[in-house]
Amino acid sequence: MAVTDEAIEKIKEMIVSGALRPGQRLPKEADLATDLGLSRNSLREAVKALSLMNILDVRQGDGTYVTSLESPLLLEALNFIVDFHRDDQVLEFLAVRRILEPAATALAAHRIGAEEVAALRELLGSAGPAEGIDKLIAADLEFHRRIAATTGNQVLCSLLETLSTPTMRARIWRGLTEPSAMERTLAEHAAILDALEAGDAEAARSWSTVHIANVERWLASVL
Incomplete structure (x- = not known):
């Protein structure tokens, strides 16, 4: 040594x-x-x-x-490493996100409160297709960040935040090039939120998986 x-x-x-x-x-x-x-x-x-x-x-x-x-502080080093990812690794980041985020969303279904649901509905209502892709992506990031936060698990929140960074450019690219991508994203967000409001963990997990898998499917088809 x-x-x-x-x-x-x-x-x-x-x-x-x-x-x-x-x-x-x-x-x-x-x-x-x-x-x-x-x-x-x-x-x-x-x-x-x-x-x-x-x-x-x-x-x-x-x-x-x-x-x-604390976990967010220690995981900052991971953010530094992620900044050096290659474009061909984005699918790998999405694959990991597809494992973790549905689990976080299912956990959130047991813990989210009425006020948090209302705030998420307001957030989604502020970012329609007419607002443009930049605002939609910003709202998308915030939507998932707030859901993760309701789990109360700082490690999970920090990991998901880190995984969002390398996939952001792919999500913008999809929104600009795939027909109806913005509308589909909003519909998936609404379905996730409906499941959370109903306290249906399995529906929340399923819709979250679909949401991420659609981005993954599209990216695999264009790379």
Whole structure:
């Protein structure tokens, strides 16, 4: 194991074991290096790597702290990786989204309230075909984001948010080139929302699957 990797593992063990807790300041560099049996250079490299992963927060003039370790923060590193995806990988992102999002929508059917349903209806009503593709896509993203939020699962929300980014261009492309794509999208949204309002988890799951599969089918046909 490389020296830096060993240093990373030792700091990780301290966090996992509870010796270092979220928000806690790390001991002084010299003391921590001695305690862990590391050189100060390898410790610095480990701290640098862990700060890039949002596990540690280096504050100039103040010290180094363990971050909150909350899921949205830790998954920001995944957003960075996703930015480097190739266009031919978009179908793979859609395939993963087709697994996760219907499950989230089914879970939301058990938890969504009347006020949230009303707000979603208002959102859908504000983005018809006459409003243009940009507004429809923005409403589409917000629609799915709000549904995921009702699950109360931050990890699931963050993963779905990350998966939406690489598929956005494909959704815009579809809206501009496929006849009736905008109308079909709105109809699918309405069906998902009706199922959520009825508390019908399986119908919500099914319509969500159809909704994503239609984008996937279209993209596969044009690539």
